[in-house]
Amino acid sequence: MLNVSNTHRSGATVRLSDWMRNRSWAIAMTVAIVITVGGLVILETARQRIAAEYETALEARDVTVQLSTLASQLSRLSTHQSDFLLTKQDSSAQGFCATAVQIRQNEQQLSRFYRSGKADSAELVSFTQIVALIDARIGAGAAALQRATPHSLDLSACGSAGEANPADATLVDSTLTLLRDNEERRAQHALDASRADQRISTLCAAALSALNIVLFILLFRNLGIQMNRQARVQRQLITQQExxxxxxxxxxxxxxxxxxxxxxxxxxxxxxxxxxxxxxLGAILTASKMDVAWANRKLKDSAPDISEKLKRALANLDQGIALKRRIIEDMRPTVLANFGLVTALRTLADEAAQRNNWTLESHLPADDIQLDEQTEIALFRVAQESLTNAAKYARASKVSIALQVGDGEVALRIADNGVGITPADLQRTHTHGLLGMRQRVAAHGGRFDIQRGVPNGTDIHVVMPSASTATPSVDLPPSTPSRTAV
Known part of the structure; x- marks a missing residue:
């Protein structure tokens, strides 16, 4: 049992290794696609983080600039107030109010940032305190300007004047400095994070590219191995096919x-x-006929009954002799052996036309042609089989036979106007007559073609090499068809 389990385990391992080897290119391509998609997702996430961190850094820098501008505006506000107290010029008072307007506009922009949730609660509290201190500072300054001049000043742009004690400038500056430092640290932290993300993205991109290069190298190497293997298999198949x-x-x-x-x-x-x-058999039948004929003559007058029997025996002997001749002609035509192919074909066609009541068209040479014995036998057997098939299956009323010799070839053509052969008949394997004709012609290096006639009937065409002694003959003009009865 242990050996059987080990055998199954080893077989499963071999099948798994074969599967991995056959599917390695697909696995490598799948891994490459997964890694590429994952790397693209990571790079896109890093890009979004870097963009968000840059936006945070820029926003922090903008807030830092606005806080610095606010501190500068407060200094300019104090300068305008001091100038007015010294010179009593209305332009200094107007500059004071204009600066106050700019400070409030800057406060509104900063207030939108601190109240947007991007700053923590401590920074929001500090900014709220600074706004209150600055408003008190502007109100106290406006009241001081109004007291310092004997005539009335237009300080409506500065807002309502207040008598509250202004906050210490040092407290305001320190608070602004603290907020600026916080925003600078936030900007620097965002920049450092973006640089770290950029380094990570660069490393990921480099690792992804290197990994994809390795995977593609392995893929192409595997494809090359597969192509070489397929080429070897193809060559083996070609060799086996050859x-x-x-x-x-x-x-x-x-x-x-x-x-x-x-x-x-x-x-x-x-x-x-x-x-x-x-x-x-011919000698036996002939001798028997002679003996029966002698006996018939001797008993003709003395024994009429026996003579009648002997006449019937003579008739049977005549039929036997005729049957013997027909069998001999079918097996080895004496006409072909004694008179040649043309006479044998003419005799064969005439006898077939008489037996089947056909109209015969003959296109045979006037003189006999000299061919080798095997070629003559092959052509005669093809003609014999063709006429036999026409008599059995074609139900024809007209048959034509033609023989031509020329240019080293002899051509035999037999056609009828019967029902015609069908493609299914040509594809049947049990039609031994057709197969025999094909084989007989092919064995002599000839060509055999059979097809349906136009508009109906069957057309058989045979071309075979002729002997070098063959002399081309001139065909006779088509004879007048004659209808012969049995």
């Missing part, structure tokens, strides 16, 4: 040679059987 094609070609040649050998053996056996039938 070997398979070579094997198929070799087997095809062997089958063609075997088919040709079987056809040759079949033709030889048919020739030998036809010779034996002609010699042995």
């Amino acid at each position: 070997e398979l094609d070579q094997l198929v070609n070799e087997r095809t040649r062997q089958l063609e040679a075997l088919g040709w050998h079987l056809q040759a053996v079949s033709e030889n056996e048919k020739t030998q059987l036809a010779r034996e039938l002609h010699d042995e």
Whole structure:
């Protein structure tokens, strides 16, 4: 059991490693995408933080400037008051009021900042105290100006004059200084944080870039390995395909040679059987016919009944002799062996037309042609099989046969006007007649083509190499179709 569990565990490990190796490019691409997206999110977050920190620093600097301006305005306010007390010039009083107006405007801007929630409660309390002290300072100053002059001054711009004791200038300056220091520290802190975030963003960007570079290098390396592996597999497939094609070609040649050998053996056996039938059976039937005919003559007058039986036996012997001749002609046409291909084709077509009541169109050479024996047999068998198929299946009323020789080739064409062959008939594998014709023609290096005629019927076209002794012949003009009855 332990060995079985170890075997299953090792098998699972091997499958996992194979899966990882086959999917490594996808895993690397997924990791690269995840890291890239995560890095972009981090960089965008850092950018937003840096922008917020810069805004905080700028705002703190603006507040610091406004506080410094407020301190300067208070100093200028005291200067205008002192000038008026010394010179009694109305321009100094007007400058005092104008400065007071600027101070209140600056106070409003600072008040919006401190009350916006960006400052802490202690700073807000300090600023509120400063505003109250400054207002008391302006009111006391305006009252002092009014007392120092014998005539009335227009100090409405300064606000209401007050008799309260003004605050100590040192207290106001120290409080303003404290607020300025707080804002400067806040600005410096925001700047330091932004610089730290910038350094972190730079490091993250560099690490992200380096990691992506490494991942892409690994990815391209893996892709290169995969491509090399696929190229090797492709080369192996091509080699195997070439070997398979070579094997198929070799087997095809062997089958063609075997088919040709079987056809040759079949033709030889048919020739030998036809010779034996002609010699042995023909002699037996002829001798029997002669004996029966002699006996019939001797018993014609004395035994009419026996003579009648003998006449019937003679008729049966004649039918047997005719059957023997027909079988011999089918197995080894004597016309082909004695008179040549053209005469054999003409005789075959005429007999088929008589048996099937066809109208025959013959386009055969006037003189016989000289071809090698195997080519003649192949063409004759194709014609014989074609006419047999036309008689069995075509239900034709008209058949044409043509033979042409020229340019090192001999062409045989047989056509009928029957129902015609269908594509399904051409694709059936059990049509041994068509396969036999194809094989017989291909074994001699010829071409066999069968197709549906126009508008109907079947057209068979065979082209085979002709012998060097063949002499091209001139075709006869189409003969007048004749209709022959059985």
